[in-house]
Amino acid sequence: DRYPHELSGGLAQRAATALALIGDAPLLLADEPTTGLDRDLVERTVDELRRHTDEGRALLIITHDLAAAERIADRVAVMYAGRIVEIADAGPFFGAPGPRHPYAKGLLDALPERDFAPIPGMPPELGALPDGCAFAARCARADARCTAERPAFDDGLACHHGLTGRASHSLTKAAADA
Structure with missing residues (x-):
């Protein structure tokens, strides 16, 4: 019952993630999807995003949260100063x-x-x-x-x-x- 500008950062983040997962998009681009969330919510959100890939869809997650990346990623690309310096499983x-x-x-x-x-x-x-x-x-x-x-x-x-x-x-x- 609130307008978007009345939501906290974490609540807005959860709403945006839920909206992204509603569709059947073959690719989900998630830019910092865990920002503003406490650790329990980070893990639940990452698990939900991972479930998206388990259903045969692709996910590209951009994050500074290495714990979330470790939990979800199949492959990792590390950037420094706008350049990719390493890609690895x-x-x-x-x-x-x-x-x-x-x-x-x-x-x-x-x-x-x-x-x-x-x-x-x-x-x-x-x-x-x-x-x-x-x-x-x-x-x-x-x-x-x-x-x-x-x-x-x-x-x-x-x-x-x-x-x-x-x-x-x-x-x-x-x-x-x-």
């Missing part, structure tokens, strides 16, 4: 061997249930992106090539170092420190 991305791009690894390591380690530095200005890798100024592995040349996107990864997972990242970092 969700299981290996959130589990073993883990993300291959240093920024994607940093995102997961910053979660409270993981290492709770923040990514050092500040992101670049989007209006003045560097010529090379946009993450280079914040990356412990960056070298001259990273700052001069934008990495090609190859095999689901945009990184000059071609990381192959957490184990090899740790090994190469250890080798570099030696």
